Amino acid sequence: MHEFYYNLKQRNKEFPLPPGDLGWPFIGNTLAFLKHFSSGHPDSFISNIVSKYGRNGIYKTHLFGNPSVIVCEGEMCKRMLTDDETFKIGYPKSTIEVVRCKCIWSFSKEEHRRFRRLISSLTMGHNTLETYLTRIEDNVINSLEELSSMNHPVEFLKETKNISFNIIIDILLGSYNQHIINKIGNSFTEMYSALFSMPINLPGFAFRKGLMAREKLGKLVKPIVEERRLMIKNGERKDLLDVLLQAKDEDGWKPEDEDIIDILIGIVLAGHEATASGMMWSMIYLTQNPHTLEKAKKEQEEIMKTRLPTQKHLSLKYIKKMNYLSQVINEMMRLTSMNFAIFREATIDVNINGYTIPKGWKVLTWIRAIHMDPTYYPNPNEFNPSRWDDHNKVGSFFPFGAGSRYCPGSDLAKIEISIFLHYFLLNYKLELVNPKCPITSLPSPKPTDNCLAKVIKNSNIA
Numbered sequence: 065m066h067e068f069y070y071n072l073k074q075r076n077k078e079f080p081l082p083p084g085d086l087g088w089p090f091i092g093n094t095l096a097f098l099k100h101f102s103s104g105h106p107d108s109f110i111s112n113i114v115s116k117y118g119r120n121g122i123y124k125t126h127l128f129g130n131p132s133v134i135v136c137e138g139e140m141c142k143r144m145l146t147d148d149e150t151f152k153i154g155y156p157k158s159t160i161e162v163v164r165c166k167c168i169w170s171f172s173k174e175e176h177r178r179f180r181r182l183i184s185s186l187t188m189g190h191n192t193l194e195t196y197l198t199r200i201e202d203n204v205i206n207s208l209e210e211l212s213s214m215n216h217p218v219e220f221l222k223e224t225k226n227i228s229f230n231i232i233i234d235i236l237l238g239s240y241n242q243h244i245i246n247k248i249g250n251s252f253t254e255m256y257s258a259l260f261s262m263p264i265n266l267p268g269f270a271f272r273k274g275l276m277a278r279e280k281l282g283k284l285v286k287p288i289v290e291e292r293r294l295m296i297k298n299g300e301r302k303d304l305l306d307v308l309l310q311a312k313d314e315d316g317w318k319p320e321d322e323d324i325i326d327i328l329i330g331i332v333l334a335g336h337e338a339t340a341s342g343m344m345w346s347m348i349y350l351t352q353n354p355h356t357l358e359k360a361k362k363e364q365e366e367i368m369k370t371r372l373p374t375q376k377h378l379s380l381k382y383i384k385k386m387n388y389l390s391q392v393i394n395e396m397m398r399l400t401s402m403n404f405a406i407f408r409e410a411t412i413d414v415n416i417n418g419y420t421i422p423k424g425w426k427v428l429t430w431i432r433a434i435h436m437d438p439t440y441y442p443n444p445n446e447f448n449p450s451r452w453d454d455h456n457k458v459g460s461f462f463p464f465g466a467g468s469r470y471c472p473g474s475d476l477a478k479i480e481i482s483i484f485l486h487y488f489l490l491n492y493k494l495e496l497v498n499p500k501c502p503i504t505s506l507p508s509p510k511p512t513d514n515c516l517a518k519v520i521k522n523s524n525i526a
């Protein structure tokens with residue numbers, strides 16, 4: 065009946081809907097999606113569709129309450145991500161309402177351009193990034209030292225989240241009341257868990273918890289912004305937040321306090337969870353593939369030898385020399401695909417490869433499927449950083465998206481992960497408690513034990 069309803073609506077269209085099935089009314093295929101993703105077999109969701117409907121690269125489905133088209137072919141995805149007129153941003157209701165940040169979801173071109181320019185000025189460019197290195201290094205060095213001093217296993221993912229959260233807070237706010245920062249961190253964790261929840265606003269449901277966490281975050285961040293405004297009036301200037309508070313673009317637009325709260329929440333949310341996951345997965349893959357660990361460690365030792373004795377800190381010049389490490393990070397991003405898909409919505413009826421995507425349908429560029437496609441990546445399940453020696457990324461690698469919404473924090477994230485790995489590889493070892501721990505993939509992949517592991521300092525290895 066569900067299928068029939070949509071086919072009837074499309075009956076006068078020149079081209080048919082893509083192959084696929086729309087599942088049950090209202091819930092569509094969301095339960096099947098949740099089953100595959102929470103049980104740690106996210107790729108079987110797509111491989112089931114492919115084995116049923118052939119290697120078409122485009123399929124219809126119904127997910128998160130919307131009729132949708134899944135796209136898993138590189139060129140088609142690139143086309144959709146770079147054509148803002150035909151495909152606008154289209155995340156599910158739960159994601160948009162829980163995050164509620166104009167700076168990420170801005171629908172008008174003008175608003176997006178303004179926010180994006182402001183955020184990019186804080187997160188991009190050689191000189192800007194260079195100024196963050198010491199803060200990143202200090203946070204990494206202190207945290208790893210503390211972790212290795214514990215004589216018991218820790219939830220490594222929670223620890224990398226603390227590290228990346230402290231880094232982004234340090235960059236944005238400088239040092240601040242730790243009690244408030246902890247409360248902010250907890251609210252982010254609740255929000256993140258609700259990103260792809262069923263949009264049911266009833267007590268006990270993840271969606272309700274996510275909405276409440278977002279509300280609380282706004283209340284926690286507001287006094288910080290107000291306090292800083294006052295400090296600026298008194299002539300004190302400290303951190304990036306102050307830059308935001310004094311920002312003005314060429315048309316004379318100045319962000320209001322509400323916009324600034326929005327940007328702070330948006331940057332922290334977009335900026336720390338995926339980066340933390342990247343730190344953890346890099347160490348898991350390296351630990352489970354000792355020859356890659358050895359090679360990565362050797363490269364860092366060589367870099368240390370070239371560092372002048374007067375050079376106490378890492379600089380971007382040294383990070384750029386970490387060629388193998390950047391391949392490790394690419395390979396980790398490919399295998400992990402923190403964002404399984406990038407969501408768009410068709411603004412008009414579109415004909416693509418002989419099929420119609422109707423206006424208003426969601427378009428899910430399923431980047432995870434592209435990253436695991438053996439035609440682009442032979443033996444896709446293998447962790448093989450050396451495949452990047454001669455891999456051409458065009459149309460087959462989208463960990464940070466593409467087009468006008470390409471992640472403005474991509475360089476910062478890669479630098480944070482590189483610095484973390486640099487110090488980890490040189491001085492520590494990771495001992496996993498459950499090396500075969502099952503994985504869950506919602507909202508992004510992680511071991512179900514949060515990567516229970518010991519961080520052991522090299523000098524303490526018997």
Ligand code: HEM
Nearest residue numbers: 180334335338339342402403463464465469471472473477
């Ligand atoms: C490994 C870490 C990261 C991953 C995998 C990642 C991934 C992504 C992806 C795929 C998008 C595009 C979304 C879309 O097109 O709909 C995006 C956008 C964005 N990211 Fe990241 N990101 C990471 C780190 C960061 C960091 C560190 C920051 C900031 C400090 C950041 C800030 C943003 C913002 C503000 C957007 C929205 C851009 C826009 O709509 O114009 N991200 N990210």
